[in-house]
Amino acid sequence: MATEIDLLPVFRFLAELAPNNMKSWFDAHRAGYEEAKAVFHAFVSDLIDRIDFAGADKPAAKDCIFRLNRDLRFSRDKTPYKTHFAAYIAPGGRKSPRLGLYVHLEPLDHSLAAGGLYEPTPEQLRRLRRSIADEPRAFLSLTEKAARKGNFLPMDGNPLKKVPAGFDPESPAAEYLKMRAIGFGRKFSDQEALAPGFAEKLLEAGIALRPVFDYLETAAGIRMSQVN
Numbered sequence: 001m002a003t004e005i006d007l008l009p010v011f012r013f014l015a016e017l018a019p020n021n022m023k024s025w026f027d028a029h030r031a032g033y034e035e036a037k038a039v040f041h042a043f044v045s046d047l048i049d050r051i052d053f054a055g056a057d058k059p060a061a062k063d064c065i066f067r068l069n070r071d072l073r074f075s076r077d078k079t080p081y082k083t084h085f086a087a088y089i090a091p092g093g094r095k096s097p098r099l100g101l102y103v104h105l106e107p108l109d110h111s112l113a114a115g116g117l118y119e120p121t122p123e124q125l126r127r128l129r130r131s132i133a134d135e136p137r138a139f140l141s142l143t144e145k146a147a148r149k150g151n152f153l154p155m156d157g158n159p160l161k162k163v164p165a166g167f168d169p170e171s172p173a174a175e176y177l178k179m180r181a182i183g184f185g186r187k188f189s190d191q192e193a194l195a196p197g198f199a200e201k202l203l204e205a206g207i208a209l210r211p212v213f214d215y216l217e218t219a220a221g222i223r224m225s226q227v228n
Helices: 008-020 023-028 030-049 122-134 136-150 174-178 190-194 198-220
Strands: 085-089 101-105 111-117 182-188
Touching (some): 008 023, 008 030, 008 101, 008 190, 030 085, 030 101, 030 198, 111 190, 122 136, 122 174, 136 174, 136 182, 182 198, 190 198
Antiparallel strands (some): 085 101, 101 111
């Protein structure tokens, strides 16, 4: 049986950081940050060890975890730190073109498991739309099955107002044809995230999404462009 990792230090630090999001406070509470960071690293490492990557590159936790510092270059919000810890668990880590499980821990019931094709190239998006348009009911059946198994909901997808030219506006999958990104997510309450068995719930979420990932990668041509 896998060891349960207590995420309370992560949630405690983030809850304190949110109303004190400034470097002076962070520096004074660096010990709390280091503890939370170590716990989250151990949690992600445990998830990785329990995932079957089926011959693909097994990532290290450090290559999956996002930095807490925010990129302020193009943002009006100048608060220096994110108020969540996050990791993208995929073959090769967070910079991989392959699809994987996004894990997001944030207090006040904002924790999330998600996955999908978020920033496709124009060619990938064109190929994906064509695949969906050719067999819309097969695609919908796949996504509906994943939604039932993992309690997922489609994410926003930054949709167009109309189905793009060259595709049937009456297609059963018309709403997906409008999307410029396709993803699915499931939120977790703080109570769920801090309870025993949370890691297992995340792993079950990844398993439920895997057939969708396989479809999206194949349809968009991601695997064919992947360097082995």
